[in-house]
Amino acid sequence: MNEHLDQMPSGFFRLSKDYFILSTNKTLLNILSYNQAELVGKFVHTIFSNSSSAFFQLHFYPLITEKNRVEELYIELKSKSGKIIPVLLYANSLHNGEMLCNVVPITKRNQYIDQLLEAKKIAEKRLTEKNELNAQLKLTLKRLEEKQEELLKVNLENHQYKKETKKELELAKKIQETTLTKAFDNHHLQIDSHYKASSELSGDIYGFYQINEYQYGIILLDVMGHGISSALITMSLETLFQRLITKGVATDLVIQELDNHLHSYFDNNEEAWHYCTAIYLFVDTENQTIEYINAGHPPALYVETSGQLKELQSSTPPLGSFKGIEFRTTKFTYTQGARILLYTDGVSEPLEHGHLSDILKAYTADSLKTLKDKLMESLEREGEEYYKNDDQCFILMDLK
CATH class of the missing domain: 3.60.40.10 (PPM-type phosphatase domain)
Incomplete structure (x- = not known):
């Protein structure tokens, strides 16, 4: 596996046209608590939750077949210990039938969204309670500001990921020219x-x-x-x-x-x-x-x-x-x-x-x-x- 792929902040794996895992990067192995030998050669559904296996078959295959790419497909991975890890899946189809897949864990993002929704409910409820209106509004606004800062941090991490991907393409171009x-x-x-x-x-x-x-x-x-x-x-x-x-x-x-x-x-x-x-x-x-x-x-x-x-x-x-x-x-x-x-x-x-x-x-x-x-x-x-x-x-x- 290319050293740069191993250091990517997202998980990477390559699939055969029959959906068997051909290779992974270290990030994915760390996310799932597997080693390389335990995943290479295994059917891709090995790393999916039961619900995501069916979802993957119904949605991933038509997209990769018709468009040769998949963007932001929400699925759940299953670690070696059985832990469920929600991710966004991105994939491209190569001309030899193989597929290159990236997964970005979104556990924190889901937690942030859930917390924001909870804060909103609290704010709406407190608006009807006149005696606690001011105190609760201040508390809610503070929590919202904190969550917005956390979301901004996540967005900055996503921006960094895009920059690193661009650098990888520029490196590939340089290698080709040399x-x-x-x-x-x-x-x-x-x-x-x-x-x-x-x-x-x-x-x-x-x-x-x-x-x-x-x-x-x-x-x-x-x-x-x-x-x-x-x-x-x-x-x-x-x-x-x-x-x-x-x-x-x-x-x-x-x-x-x-x-x-x-x-x-x-x-x-x-x-x-x-x-x-x-x-x-x-x-x-x-x-x-x-x-x-x-x-x-x-x-x-x-x-x-x-x-x-x-x-x-x-x-x-x-x-x-x-x-x-x-x-x-x-x-x-x-x-x-x-x-x-x-x-x-x-x-x-x-x-x-x-x-x-x-x-x-x-x-x-x-x-x-x-x-x-x-x-x-x-x-x-x-x-x-x-x-x-x-x-x-x-x-x-x-x-x-």
């Missing part, structure tokens, strides 16, 4: 990139790696959608393609393994299905060749110093679309001084058709940095506002 490979420049290649997520987390991922003295692998993927679900998929794909590429695995096998990996996620959960466009280039600088596969991705642009341009078009559907696809490579010889642009649809869609090609040809004699700055300037100034909420990512490469 996995991206950095620009490099040697006597064979110069590579630079641009990456801008549309929200906290992105569905775009890329990597470029030197395999040996003369061989390099460059990959760019775009998972359907953006946000937490897409980001989780990109992180798992990044771990896989980094291992395959750096080992020098053949181009078609790299793409095949990524396709198999996506299918393994969603074989038993079609509603959570995600696909992914991808383009992978295997560059051999000794023989001056490029071998590539484009799986449903926008065509990469290859331009020579003469201005002659070639599009590296898609030849197969996106990864995760259909099983049994045969991924075939395309190979060509490049000329020294040529330049390549790889990009996602978040870069091409905001601009007019042919705009990227025009920029690439217009700046063939300029430095890679100048070209990168021009592309970013075009996206900012000329891109249509409707498309600016999509993830943006591109890679520039000079073949020396």
